[in-house]
Amino acid sequence: MAKAHVTTTVNGDAVEFLCDAEQTLLDVLRDELYLTGSKEGCASGDCGACSVIADGRLVCACLMLGVEAEGLAIETIEGMADGDQLHPLQTKFLEHAALQCGVCTPGFLVAAKSLLERNPDPTEIEVRYWLAGNLCRCTGYDKIVRAVLDTAEEMRGG
Amino acid sequence: MRYEAPESVEGAVALLAGGGPRGRVLAGGTDLLVQLRAGMVAPELVVDIKRIAETRKIREADGKLVIGAAVSGAELGEHAVAKALWPGVVESTELIGSTQIQGRASLAGNLCNASPAADTVPALVAAAATCKIAGPNGVRRIPVEDVCTGPGQLSLGDGEFVVAFEFPKRPPRSADAYLRFIPRTEMDIAVVGAGVNLAFDDGGRCVAARVALGAVAPTVILVEEAGQALVGTTCDAAALQEMAAAASAACRPIDDKRGTVEYRTKVAGVLATRAAGIAAQRAKESR
Amino acid sequence: MAANSHGKTNGSTRWVGTRPVRPDGVDKVTGRARFGADVHLPNMLVGKVLRSPHAHARIHSIDTSAALALPGVKTVVTRDDFNDLPSEFVPAGEMLINYRDVVRNVMAREKALFEGHPVAAVAAVSEKVAREALARIKVDYEVLPHVLDVVEAMAPEAPLLHEDLITAGVEPAPTTPSNVAKVVEFKLGDVEAGFAEADIVIEREFSTQPVHQGYIEPHACIANYSEDGQAELWCTTQGHFVVRGHCAKLLGMDVSKLRVTASEIGGGFGGKTVVYLEPVALMLSRKSGQPVKMTMSREEVFQASGPAAGTRVWAKVGMTNAGRITAGEAVLKYQAGAFQGSPVQPGCMCAFAPYDLAHVKVVGYDVVVNRPKVAAYRAPGAPQSEFAVESIIDELAKRIGMDPVELRLKNAAKEGTKAAYGPTFGPVGLVETLEEAKAHDHYRTPLKPGQGRGVASGFWFNIGGETCATLNLGEDGTIALVAGTPDIGGSRASLCLQAAETLGVDVERIRPLIGDTSTLGYTFLTGGSRTAFASGMAVIEAARDMIRQLCERAAKIWDIPVDAVEWIDGEARPAGSNAGEFEPLSLADLARLAGKSGGPFVGRAQINAQGAGPSFGTHIVDVDVDRETGRVTIERYTVIQDAGKAVHPSYVEGQLQGGAVQGIGWALNEEYIYDDKGRLQNPGFLDYRIPVCSDVPMIDTVIVEVPNPTHPYGVRGVGETPIVPPMAAIANAVEGALGLRFTDLPMSPPRVLKALGDARVPKAA
Structure with a gap:
């Protein structure tokens, strides 16, 4: 079976790639485009470490085929900072020590960004449920939730 | 594996009919991709139905709601009209997996994965929703409860696929609700699910009740005795207790990694009672 | 305030105890940080493992x-490629x-x-080809009866895993x-004498699941073996020097020829203190002459990498009516895995x-069963036995109507206590954590109706060991x-x-690096809560070495x-x-002035860090x-935990929080579910239920600081103790809510509901 040719947008840049129909978007990002910031923790949509935004929707890159990316706009952790300016969430995660090993961090950041774009003033419970698909085994979630709430407040101009 | 993304229902039917038994429909993909990765399925052809406009639309006309097969949980949850008409169906969809899963998972995928524990199915069955199915012989409509015939088994023929879900008109003073039990607060497959749809007369008596249970039998079951126990009552404590007993009595679950027979049987009654309470409250508020 | 000459502290510190942004932080929030699976090498092959579908089988x-014969397959390895090694x-x-x-x-x-x-x-040119190749390997198995349960495995008629395993530690030898x-x-x-002094004796049997x-992050590595017998290995590990040693041994290499980068x-x-894929990847690379990358799927991680031991623990504690514990006895049966x-x-x-006990x-x-070989898990061995003891302590307190914190204070180990396992404690902080618990707003806030509150304490030794910087x-x-020492949580x-x-x-002037095995002397792994302590001591020693050189130069x-x-x-x-x-x-x-005045400055330390301070903690849960x-x-x-001295308090808090939440998972939902053939039914995050947000x-968190006298700033390890108390604390809280004592973990909903149902049914006379 010949590989499929896919045209898409990744972090604002037009990107073309070839892939097998079986390859997931995560396989393509990591192994074809070398965007390894999205992590494979489970390959079954249970850990959220591969969270990306596809046409404005938060998804697990491991649960999309690469060929499904045709014509979509994909946003990954690599596109989160604006040049040398970190996104406020990235800064707050550092200030709050909201990461230990850091392997789940890209997924949490992408997911939290998607939350704050929809809901600039989430409650603690809303943050916790929105992020329930992102597993972290190091932090017990406390500092992550605080970092997201603090970012939301700052971005609201609080 | 070949991937196709037709833009019309006819195109999809033609592909599926030609693909033979090793063709699979791809909607949100949140079950299919897991099965592909695990080697549980090895289709020769995958037909992505998301580029067919009809599968992506939510429409309401004359109080009747139609939800496209590939509408994602997130899209449905943001649809105010759908939420107002069928809050139980919408909440059942929103319970599937994480926020990330919500971005992809669809009603049709949840139904056609044919798991007895599918969250949306008890809600759809309680709602008396109908599936619009397209196939080589045209379009047919069947009740949702007739789609799955066993774990992993569908009544759909070669080349057939679900295009949309159609809902009956909502009577006044009626509402639905769905509850499920999982060990954690999120991310688990339902150990038990209960969908309840109730309608009341203006005197507060229940005139119609449908109670459907998930994960307690090889397929989602519509428990007529449970519904009957509520009809003619005000859904008082005694009636709810009788309903719960009927719900538990109808369970034919298995012991597995997610729960025991004993546990599922007990909790089915508990959840049906709680869901009925929520549906009754919603119906009251809908006056 | 500044440090004194030669880095001795006078108790006040300028940097230790502050919360700067971690030096590796930006890489980790931008996706730039490279983890085990994030590296690609030119000409790289993909390695995949064929695994036994049977719990116990002879391989004919x-x-x-x-x-x-499949195109794209470069090499295969089996048992024939590895030399047998003697017991060591x-x-x-x-x-x-x-x-x-x-x-x-x-x-x-x-x-x-x-x-x-x-x-x-x-090893094959792609993942697809590698999978196809695995399907073509034919293994002739003779399936044997298997045993999973520790008590069943100890029975005389149990299937034997190792036909030559003779119990050690028994005289005469079996x-x-x-x-x-x-x-x-x-x-x-003398426990018999101790129990004779007791007014109340409680004994119970407990079980915990693996x-x-x-x-x-699943296990991952890339091996690149060169034709001249030298090799490089990149892998995710808690200790690359330990990986080097194990791999060199298994491959018959000189350690100097193997450079391992964490x-x-x-x-x-x-x-991640043991090797799984790494020796296999090296062997595949040696045989193929190409770099080989291997990663485990999540399923493989659950099936074949180390859980904590499942256990059966019997414990017995005696106490006077005044709340003085007179004796403690326990029998521990631990699954070792295969x-x-x-x-x-x-x-x-x-x-x-x-406890300070006479x-x-x-x-x-130590019992082998047909499960994956257990690996260390945060305070290995302690959570299981302390769950039993801390549950009984709670029951004893309730029996005499004494506050459980008070009872613990009455019996707490302190400086000078001789521990049953040998040493006499130096300064330790258990009493301080209990006093903090008693005074904490949490402990003083009334419970809502139907809720229960539990308390438990926990202990872990902490270690030091060989360390360079x-x-x-x-x-x-x-x-x-x-x-x-690989940086696993901000070290x-x-x-x-x-x-x-x-x-x-200024801390900003220091840029850290985890050196590979060829850039630094042998350094034991990140584990045993030793990194902040032992690598800290080495870094302090290296800084003092540099200060000596700087002072000499100034002179x-x-x-x-x-x-x-x-x-x-x-x-x-x-x-x-x-x-x-x-x-x-x-x-x-x-x-x-370095070049003109005598040359560059390099501070070095190679130490065997001694005197790790044990850490105690006390948890409160509603x-x-x-x-x-x-x-x-x-x-x-x-x-609440004694950190000795919290060097970066945010990361100490993080350890306490993370350990507690892992303990919550252990207590409530995490377990391995096997079918009757010994096959794992829940090898994934869907049904192996770790806590979600x-x-x-x-x-x-409350950080107590009772300085460890052997460390210049008083540091003691903090990483492991926090996972010890949660199981008992939660069981004690559930008992408070329901009046039912759970002795078997996890306290999952079916178990709790069943216990509630059984409790409602009056027992037959």
């Missing part, structure tokens, strides 16, 4: 010819491993001993083999460690810090703070005796007016229980 033959125990974290078993765990030899046991591996690898015993005083460390590590918790070496010994040593006896059994002073006065920040404190320079420049120079606030100064009048020379000044579904909800949680509340 392995036919790889069809796999090798070596340390791996806080556990011991035996090379005879390591080579068998990496690749099955005579038998497959658990589902998921590697049987063969291939003449027939069994699944009991070892019996250990720890005794203090639980997985659950790191989010990638960023996505969690380990003890589970090969001997469960953490039953530390389990025995920790069981009664929080009479203690603990016996432990280097500080390289750059020409502009900034410093490269090289350590050998680079902690090491930089300790170096900054000692040198008296040379000023032409005064070296003992007339002192190092204060990051600069060399004449010591008093008698030394002469000279402008101080800062670190940057000396760095600039739970609510849904009486109709059996679901336990954690409503409030507080961790919405399952838990904020985790409050």
Whole structure:
């Protein structure tokens, strides 16, 4: 079976790639485009470490085929900072020590960004449920939730 | 594996009919991709139905709601009209997996994965929703409860696929609700699910009740005795207790990694009672 | 306030105890940090492992010819490629491993001993081809009866995993083999006499399920073996020097020919202290002549990497009516998995460690079963035995109507207490954590109706060990810090703070690096809560070495005796007016003058860190229980722990919070579910239920600081103790809510509902 040719947008840049129909978007990002910031923790949509935004929707890159990316706009952790300016969430995660090993961090950041774009003033419970698909085994979630709430407040101009 | 993304229902039917038994429909993909990765399925052809406009639309006309097969949980949850008409169906969809899963998972995928524990199915069955199915012989409509015939088994023929879900008109003073039990607060497959749809007369008596249970039998079951126990009552404590007993009595679950027979049987009654309470409250508020 | 001369602390610190942004932070929030699976090499192959589908089977033959015939398959390895190794125990974290078993765990030899046991591996041009190749390997198995349960495995008629396993620690030695690898015993005083003094004696049996460390990053590595017999290995590990040693042994290499680089590590918790893929990848690379990358799927992680031991624990505690504990006794039976070496010994040593007791006896059994070989998991062995003891302590307190914190205070181990396992404690902080608990708002806030509150304490030894560190002073006065302990949770920040404190320079001027095995002397792994302590000590020692050199240089420049120079606030100064009048020379000044004045400055330390301070903690938890579904909800949680000195308090808090939440998972939902063929039914995050964000509340923390006298800043390890108390604390809270004592973990909804139902049914007379 010949590989499929896919045209898409990744972090604002037009990107073309070839892939097998079986390859997931995560396989393509990591192994074809070398965007390894999205992590494979489970390959079954249970850990959220591969969270990306596809046409404005938060998804697990491991649960999309690469060929499904045709014509979509994909946003990954690599596109989160604006040049040398970190996104406020990235800064707050550092200030709050909201990461230990850091392997789940890209997924949490992408997911939290998607939350704050929809809901600039989430409650603690809303943050916790929105992020329930992102597993972290190091932090017990406390500092992550605080970092997201603090970012939301700052971005609201609080 | 070949991937196709037709833009019309006819195109999809033609592909599926030609693909033979090793063709699979791809909607949100949140079950299919897991099965592909695990080697549980090895289709020769995958037909992505998301580029067919009809599968992506939510429409309401004359109080009747139609939800496209590939509408994602997130899209449905943001649809105010759908939420107002069928809050139980919408909440059942929103319970599937994480926020990330919500971005992809669809009603049709949840139904056609044919798991007895599918969250949306008890809600759809309680709602008396109908599936619009397209196939080589045209379009047919069947009740949702007739789609799955066993774990992993569908009544759909070669080349057939679900295009949309159609809902009956909502009577006044009626509402639905769905509850499920999982060990954690999120991310688990339902150990038990209960969908309840109730309608009341203006005197507060229940005139119609449908109670459907998930994960307690090889397929989602519509428990007529449970519904009957509520009809003619005000859904008082005694009636709810009788309903719960009927719900538990109808369970034919298995012991597995997610729960025991004993546990599922007990909790089915508990959840049906709680869901009925929520549906009754919603119906009251809908006056 | 500045550090004193030569980095001795006077109690007040300028950098230690602050919360700067971690030096590796930006890489980790931008996706730039490279973890185990994030590297690609030119000409790289993909390696995949064929695993046994059987829990126990003799392997008669392995036919790889069809796999090798597949285009794109470069090589295959099986047991035939690895030399057998004699029995030799070596340390791996806080556990011991035996090379005879390591080579068998990496690749099955005579038998497959658990589902998921590697049987063969291939290297191919793509993942797809590699998978196809695995399907073509034919293995002739003779399926044997298997045993999963520790008590069943000890029975005389149990299927034998190892036909030559003779129980150690029993006199006279048994003449027939069994699944009991070892019996250990720890005794203090005379327990019979102790129980005779008691007014109340409670004995109970407890069980815990194996639980997985659950790191989010699966095991991954890339091996690149060169034709000249040298090799490079990149892998995610808690200890690359340990990986080097194990791999060199298994491949028959000189350690100097194998350079191992630790990638960023996505969690380990003890589970990344052993080798699985690494020797296989090296062998595939050696045979193929190409780099080979291997990663485990999540399913493989659950099937074949180390859980914590499942256990059966019997414990008995005697107490007077006044609340004085008179004796404690326990029998611990720990699953080792397929090969001997469960953490039953530390389990025995920790069981009664929080208490000052005259009479203690603990016996432990190390038992092999057809499950993956256990690996260290955060305070290995301690949570299981302390769960039992802390549950009984709570019951005793309730029996005499004494506050459980008060009862613990009455019996708490303190400085001078002789522990049952041997040593006499120096300064320790258990009493302080209990006092903090008593005074904490959480403990004083009334419960809501239906809720229960539980308390438990916990202990872990902490370790030191072989450690190297280097500080390289750059020409502009900034410093490269090289350590050998992989940074698993922010330790680079902690090491930089300790170096900054000692040198008296801004922490921003220090850039840390985890050196590979060829850039630094042998350094034991990140584990045993040793990194902030032992690598910290090494970094302090290296900083002092550099200060000595800097002072010597200043003395040379000023032409005064070296003992007339002192190092204060990051600069060399004449010591008093008698030394002469000279402008101080800062670190940057000396760095600039280095070349002209005698050469570069490199501070080095190679130490065997001794005197790790044990750490005690006390946890408070409130739970609510849904009486109709059996679901336990954690409503409030507080961790109080002695850190000695919190170098970077945010990361200390993080350890306390993370450990507590892992304990919540262990207590409530995590377990391995096997079918009757010994096949794991829940090898994924869907049904192996680790806590998710919405399952838990904020985790409050209180850091107590009782300095460890052997560390210049008082540091003691903090990483492991926090996982010890949660199981008992939660069981005690559930008992408070329901009046039902749970002795079996997890307290999952079906178990809780069943217990509630059984309690409602009056017992037949």
